[in-house]
Ligand SMILES: Nc1ncnc2c1ncn2[C@@H]1O[C@H](COP(=O)(O)OP(=O)(O)OP(=O)(O)O)[C@@H](O)[C@H]1O
């Protein structure tokens with residue numbers, strides 16, 4: 484299963500969800516590959532020293548001759564490996580422009596990993612450009628985090644349209660795995676109202692699990708840890724564990 488975490492809106496919890504969902508699967512003993520496709524490299528820096536990164540997602544997608552394994556790094560989390568990103572990924576679009584296979588690069592290059600890693604989680608940048616399209620073409624499933632705040636649903640039409648376009652042609656088997664409410668503040672009426680509205684729009688596609696606001700989730704990347712070792716009893720650890728269960732029950 485290849486899960487792309489996507490929403491072109493910035494700061495909605497894509498990276499936090501990618502790293503902790505990946506870690507939740509790894510905790511169950513599955514071999515997991517986290518693929519960072521965001522030039523900001525937030526997922527990568529959550530687990531690796533940026534200076535230790537040589538070959539990365541850019542090289543994976545552009546250098547046809549190099550062995551793909553050279554882009555894989557161990558993380559401090561058992562069973563969790565990562566293909567990190569570096570800022571050079573921002574050049575990808577310019578590099579691939581005009582290539583007939585540009586949207587399929589990732590799918591082709593990930594193929595050798597699929598047997599080794601039953602779960603691959605892709606963190607995407609806050610755009611609907613070529614990088615995100617590559618993720619959607621390679622993925623079997625897409626998970627959409629939505630922050631429960633005012634304007635939460637702004638832009639989701641464009642995202643759903645992009646998903647439909649990818650399903651129409653390059654990847655008909657792509658499934659919307661679900662929509663996840665993130666950064667939820669239960670105390671505010673607005674957040675509760677927005678949650679109700681998201682429920683109405685997405686119905687059964689909305690995950691029952693809600694990720695509430697938690698300082699622990701914000702802190703853990705600074706210690707190169709996922710939430711399960713950093714704060715095992717925190718709301719974030721429980722909620723991302725529940726999300727993993729819910730994902731497994733849906734696939
Ligand atoms: N449940 C949460 N509770 C508290 N802070 C959170 C939570 N989820 C995410 N954050 C924080 O909110 C910020 C944005 O989250 P994150 O980086 O995961 O979003 P993103 O969608 O990946 O952003 P971008 O679009 O820039 O890649 C980060 O500082 C992160 O630590």
Ligand SMILES: [Mg+2]
Nearest residue numbers: 497498521525
């Ligand atoms: Mg991010």
